[in-house]
Amino acid sequence: MGSPTARPATLDDVARDAGVSRATASRVLGGYGFTSADARTRVRAAAERLDYVPDLAARALVRGGGVRLVVAVGGRDDTVLDDPYVHRVVSTASRVCAPHGVGVALEWLPLADPSGLTRLGTDRGVCGAILVNTTQAALDAVPPRLRGRVASIGQGSATVPSFDVDNAGGAGEVLRHLYATGRRRIVMVTGPRWLSCAERSVTAYRELMRETGSPERLVTGDFTAARGGRAALAALRRWPDADAVYAASDATAFGVIAALSGRGVRVPHDVAVAGFDDLPYAAISSPPLTTATHPVDRIAAAAATAVLARAPVAPSTAFPSTLVTRQSA
Amino acid sequence: MGSPTARPATLDDVARDAGVSRATASRVLGGYGFTSADARTRVRAAAERLDYVPDLAARALVRGGGVRLVVAVGGRDDTVLDDPYVHRVVSTASRVCAPHGVGVALEWLPLADPSGLTRLGTDRGVCGAILVNTTQAALDAVPPRLRGRVASIGQGSATVPSFDVDNAGGAGEVLRHLYATGRRRIVMVTGPRWLSCAERSVTAYRELMRETGSPERLVTGDFTAARGGRAALAALRRWPDADAVYAASDATAFGVIAALSGRGVRVPHDVAVAGFDDLPYAAISSPPLTTATHPVDRIAAAAATAVLARAPVAPSTAFPSTLVTRQSA
DNA sequence: GCTTGTGGTGGTAGCGCTCTCAGGTGTGCG
């Protein structure tokens, strides 16, 4: 395996083949400095002929750029890595980074111990990070070397730009829809309470309940279907007269619907259920789920682009969320 | 945990701090050659103190190892990157590779033009690849440098080891279950027909139909829910007496169920529907989906491990698939 | 003439690391 003839071409090979120095070849291929038209065509032809692909490791070594972007997902255990939401972030980031020769790695960031970020800071291979589901403590733990190379999907800080869906806006749209269709005893199954960006939809819920004089009924969830199902059963026991459930995520909503159906509760006839995220399944679940859009792809692309470009820290960017009315509510 | 210096520590820093040469420090940290117990403790203490993290780019440069593993997904367009199945492969591979300092990149491999693989072969940053949804043409296009560093999830070849679920076995279990519960006019919605490993379940279907003297009813799908829905409607038009649908993937099955429900067909009363994959959502869909397990995580872990270990090409490994009976069939 | 500038080039110093090689030191043994 790995015969010498199969050795990938180096910049030296290209330069020799083109009859110029390595420096000139580097200038042509790197697109910097002065080069003659003649040198440009010769070098490019040689590169093409030899199937030259620059060694990113070597480039990273001398430029100190780093060769991979880490998607660090906060959570209590590494099951957060299985979240479909996280996967969409990774695949989108991957698409943005690929043309830059930057790979994407997925890591779990234990919330109890944000020192994992320290390691990222001392790892030269890392050219940046996208923080998902993060907390203030984690934001504060971002090491100096990574300043300006980190973006957060969710909560931001003075040094870490934030990209997030307009949680409050989306939640408000969904809740107002529930209210407009006559629901008055609305239970909310929240996201993880430690996640400050998820708390914004809780605030929106509270405000609307107060505004409309409706009772406030909160059950804690964690964005998963399993927890959503348990939360629904608990809510049913506590408030048998509930006529709607607003779930902070679609996965939660699916769990809620499954649990309610299992108890013989009809959705939406007896209890309306709405979610948040507009996952692909939301359109084909039974009943199809009323929810609010969550443009994860655009958010992730913006975050990845900001990290790669080392853009100056911008104020938080909120991506609008709009109601999608289907049949569950 | 050490002083938060702006510049990450180098091996030189560690060696100086420990009072040894760089070579000795490298030997200790790399765990090769002879080192005294005294040197070992001193170097390790220094590394700990300075928060030393080896620069993988530099290591890759000198060892020629490569620093990232590419998950190359075959398909007609880059929407294959959104497949939840692919995401599970990536997250599992990521978990396996992380301790080795190897990042995972996700790429689309256009089936019409497998020359993308050539580029991977000339890119020193790439230490291996996992091929997903691949064809014989792509397997043949694996460049020499990557021999022994590629694994395939699905079809394999003489030089590329294959890791796959036992498609035929799982399909057989599901189909026999349908037959055992009295279904006699079973439609199958297939995966993409160009995907040879998906064809194995078609073969299993054909055999069982022949064996039992049942009519053969095939509709082409592509593993997606949307296509599954369209396929179900087409099947309904062509064979109004169908009493069961076997979908080659859970996503397809969800699409089928949604389409049937939309036409007023009751599942499983009028038509039983079964899938293949046992996605998390299968347990909570309405009705909960009867399907066969697909141990993607174990498969992906095996593939990633094989690539990292540069294990000699083993014969194909098939991971067993077992029936999960729920309510849709 | 001498400067100053402009467009182009090649030499080469590292980036941080691994690993070979030459050279120790200490033992045991003939």
Place this chain on the structure above:
DNA sequence: CGCACACCTGAGAGCGCTACCACCACAAGC
């Protein structure tokens, strides 16, 4: 005593690349 052998070490040669620098040729301006 020499010799073999084990254990341990540091010097140093690069891996492929970028970017700084010196340099050259030529032109325009004083």
